[in-house]
Amino acid sequence: MTIDEQQSPANLPRTERPDAPAYLNRHLARRSETPPEVGEPDESVPLYLRQHRQRDHRSDPVMYDGNVVGTSRAWAEVTRTKEIVPERREQLGTIDCDIYLVRHGETQGYSSESGLTPLGSWQAHRRGQELARRVTDGMRVELLCAPTNRARQTAEHMRRGLIDNIGLFGRGEPEVSEIHDDTNFRNFEVATPEGPRDVTSAFRIYQRQMEQYERVGLGERPGWLVDMDRFWGVQKGGGDPITQWLTMPMLHFEPPVSCVRRFWRGILTARAATSAQTVVVATHSGPIRAFAATAMGYDPGEPFNTEFVRVRLVAGGTTALVLYRNRVQEVVIPDLDALPPNSDPRFQE
Numbered sequence: 001m002t003i004d005e006q007q008s009p010a011n012l013p014r015t016e017r018p019d020a021p022a023y024l025n026r027h028l029a030r031r032s033e034t035p036p037e038v039g040e041p042d043e044s045v046p047l048y049l050r051q052h053r054q055r056d057h058r059s060d061p062v063m064y065d066g067n068v069v070g071t072s073r074a075w076a077e078v079t080r081t082k083e084i085v086p087e088r089r090e091q092l093g094t095i096d097c098d099i100y101l102v103r104h105g106e107t108q109g110y111s112s113e114s115g116l117t118p119l120g121s122w123q124a125h126r127r128g129q130e131l132a133r134r135v136t137d138g139m140r141v142e143l144l145c146a147p148t149n150r151a152r153q154t155a156e157h158m159r160r161g162l163i164d165n166i167g168l169f170g171r172g173e174p175e176v177s178e179i180h181d182d183t184n185f186r187n188f189e190v191a192t193p194e195g196p197r198d199v200t201s202a203f204r205i206y207q208r209q210m211e212q213y214e215r216v217g218l219g220e221r222p223g224w225l226v227d228m229d230r231f232w233g234v235q236k237g238g239g240d241p242i243t244q245w246l247t248m249p250m251l252h253f254e255p256p257v258s259c260v261r262r263f264w265r266g267i268l269t270a271r272a273a274t275s276a277q278t279v280v281v282a283t284h285s286g287p288i289r290a291f292a293a294t295a296m297g298y299d300p301g302e303p304f305n306t307e308f309v310r311v312r313l314v315a316g317g318t319t320a321l322v323l324y325r326n327r328v329q330e331v332v333i334p335d336l337d338a339l340p341p342n343s344d345p346r347f348q349e
Contacts, residue, residue, distance in 0.1 A: 128161020
């Protein structure tokens with residue numbers, strides 16, 4: 001017989017074990033023991049184990065808030081967060097205004113103001129068509145955008161999609177406004193020698209000066225160049241520079257909280273300036289993400305192209321519902337005048 005034949009599974013020795021394994025025997029023996037509350041307690045058994053066995057032999061299950069402990073329903077009650085619970089229709093508050101903070105469509109690049117790609121234009125048009133389903137008879141829709149090419153083109157294509165599908169759905173002549181720039185919804189900025197610039201506009205200044213430093217061999221680079229180099233280095237390496245902006249202090253970048261304040265100011269200003277029940281804003285992912293993180297209490301991730309955060313202002317002017325990726329959070333509308341002033345005069349809210 002060869003070595004391979006000797007080691008084949010058919011020729012290996014086998015041990016037949018008709019009895020249960022030792023660990024199972026011990027378990028069955030414990031289960032068959034007389035409950036401690038009936039007989040005398042066994043002092044050789046640890047206290048925690050005796051108490052555990054007492055719980056096992058109770059006739060009534062342990063309850064928590066009306067649910068049996070150990071079930072998924074009881075676990076959900078224990079771990080439930082402070083997010084709002086869906087209310088019955090008759091309990092719903094009156095919504096004064098819906099604001100959609102929409103990220104721009106796919107762009108040709110972030111190193112220049114070259115606008116959207118054909119795919120990005122299609123994305124924005126499709127988003128406008130989808131939003132048209134939420135427009136009712138006689139509703140007024142206000143369109144705003146950040147002062148960049150990609151945001152403005154996104155708003156233009158969304159407007160076309162809105163008008164196309166409003167007619168298709170047979171709505172009763174809703175009014176769709178022209179597009180207006182709103183600097184409150186601009187992208188986060190960088191303090192450059194030429195003044196505060198959108199991070200995309202600042203990239204061109206950064207490239208020009210970095211090339212000069214490398215060609216001439218100048219000395220120490222200024223701090224804003226170092227911050228920009230770190231930010232765009234993450235982008236070049238395939239990482240997420242927005243996460244760096246949200247989590248790492250950069251002295252020459254506008255802080256996320258400043259963007260959140262600006263967005264709230266833009267929302268409240270737009271609400272006061274128009275009677276529109278729906279306001280659609282084409283803007284940028286960084287401030288949208290910071291806004292959502294402030295409302296939710298955690299970073300919910302980068303919005304995709306033309307994905308939006310929805311802000312529903314509840315009647316009364318004190319609270320709002322922030323909706324993002326199937327999560328809803330009720331927040332108190334901040335009193336912007338009562339907040340500490342921005343300590344950096346370079347970035348005005």
